[in-house]
Amino acid sequence: xxxxxxxxxxxxxxxxxxxxxxxxxxxxxxxxxxxxxxxxxxxxxxxxxxxxxxxxxxxxxxxxxxxxxxxxxxxxxxxxxxxxxxxxxxxxxxxxxxxxxxxxxxxxxxxxxxxxxxxxxxxxxxxxxxxxxxxxxxxxxxxxxxxxxxxxxxxxxxxxxxxxxxxxxxxxxxxxxxxxxxxxxxxxxxxxxxxxxxxxxxxxxxxxxxxxxxxxxxxxxxxxxxxxxxxxxxxxxxxxxxxxxxxxxxxxxxxxxxxxxxxxxxxxxxxxxxxxxxxxxxxxxxxxxxxxxxxxxxxxxxxxxxxxxxxxxxxxxxxxxxxxxxxxxxxxxxxxxxxxxxxxxxxxxxxxxxxxxxxxxxxxxxxxxxxxxxxxxxxxxxxxxxxxxxxxxxxxxx
Numbered sequence: 001x002x003x004x005x006x007x008x009x010x011x012x013x014x015x016x017x018x019x020x021x022x023x024x025x026x027x028x029x030x031x032x033x034x035x036x037x038x039x040x041x042x043x044x045x046x047x048x049x050x051x052x053x054x055x056x057x058x059x060x061x062x063x064x065x066x067x068x069x070x071x072x073x074x075x076x077x078x079x080x081x082x083x084x085x086x087x088x089x090x091x092x093x094x095x096x097x098x099x100x101x102x103x104x105x106x107x108x109x110x111x112x113x114x115x116x117x118x119x120x121x122x123x124x125x126x127x128x129x130x131x132x133x134x135x136x137x138x139x140x141x142x143x144x145x146x147x148x149x150x151x152x153x154x155x156x157x158x159x160x161x162x163x164x165x166x167x168x169x170x171x172x173x174x175x176x177x178x179x180x181x182x183x184x185x186x187x188x189x190x191x192x193x194x195x196x197x198x199x200x201x202x203x204x205x206x207x208x209x210x211x212x213x214x215x216x217x218x219x220x221x222x223x224x225x226x227x228x229x230x231x232x233x234x235x236x237x238x239x240x241x242x243x244x245x246x247x248x249x250x251x252x253x254x255x256x257x258x259x260x261x262x263x264x265x266x267x268x269x270x271x272x273x274x275x276x277x278x279x280x281x282x283x284x285x286x287x288x289x290x291x292x293x294x295x296x297x298x299x300x301x302x303x304x305x306x307x308x309x310x311x312x313x314x315x316x317x318x319x320x321x322x323x324x325x326x327x328x329x330x331x332x333x334x335x336x337x338x339x340x341x342x343x344x345x346x347x348x349x350x351x352x353x354x355x356x357x358x359x360x361x362x363x364x365x366x367x368x369x370x371x372x373x374x375x376x377x378x379x380x381x382x383x384x385x386x387x388x389x390x391x392x393x394x395x396x397x398x
Contacts, residue, residue, distance in 0.1 A: 008248025041251025051240035058234030065376035075389030079335035082111035091116035098378030124177035133170035142208025179283035214244030265293035307347030321365030
């Protein structure tokens with residue numbers, strides 16, 4: 001995200017001596033993408049950031065997936081995954097349950113009530129959507145305050161932790177990439193500024209507001225990284241000093257939040273295709289959101305989507321608010337996920353096509369992920385599959 005920010009105290013020129021507290025030399029760290037060829041930031045630490053005193057295995061939660069075969073569309077009820085008060089002893093990181101995934105992106109869900117361990121993802125960027133609740137996200141770059149409706153975008157290898165705030169469960173929908181996550185290229189100038197036709201701008205992106213200082217030695221940090229054969233594995237590092245020891249930083253790479261309420265919908269006289277709803281992209285997948293909006297105003301418009309075959313992609317829709325018109329009669333509600341696999345023609349439920357004629361406004365809120373490789377089903381997805389959604393277009397629920 002080529003939008004420059006700085007926080008704390010930094011020297012006037014990069015890669016030069018920086019002394020603080022009189023004459024103490026700070027340790028400069030470059031965090032950058034694509035080697036030294038893309039966005040980066042420089043962080044100034046009190047201690048050597050590479051210093052570790054131990055390394056042991058972190059056994060990850062169940063990351064196995066099974067193919068969606070025989071192929072069928074599915075309805076997953078995510079709110080069934082964390083029942084009763086189990087969420088009170090769960091955190092955003094270790095409590096994730098894998099719903100869907102492939103070699104490009106993994107989608108997990110967690111309901112949390114306690115602070116997470118210190119953690120960094122060494123595989124790819126994370127985009128975490130806050131369905132409800134609030135959190136203080138402490139990072140090596142500083143503090144993010146996350147609220148319902150926020151996307152929290154965390155660059156690869158950013159050490160951070162989630163601390164739920166308030167009494168309400170923190171519900172999070174996590175999209176973990178094997179790549180970087182950024183605004184769509186078509187919204188950006190050749191130098192990285194968001195253009196006038198983009199549905200949001202830099203004013204809507206909120207970076208860290210204050211540095212956070214941690215103390216202690218032999219501090220545990222959970223690291224997710226690539227293993228042999230490309231599988232994802234975990235390691236527990238003991239850092240010689242707490243990683244939250246940054247005096248200041250500057251650059252164009254850092255975590256930030258973007259709230260779904262700040263997305264300005266693009267509408268037209270006839271139904272607009274899903275790319276107008278796009279908010280982010282990674283390698284081989286995109287993230288879109290459907291927000292409350294005025295709908296098609298041609299006198300003969302049919303406001304709900306036309307039936308379409310996802311020949312090149314799987315479509316995953318997470319329903320987070322409002323009343324999703326096209327899915328009425330399917331059993332889908334808030335907290336549901338629909339999976340429409342490539343090769344299956346899908347669209348509105350029976351009756352929705354006709355009922356939408358004459359509508360002027362849709363009050364719906366949903367987060368969509370489209371992938372360009374088939375998605376497989378994780379442990380969490382298998383546990384909350386309703387088993388009947390595939391037959392709903394034929395008027396059957398069993």
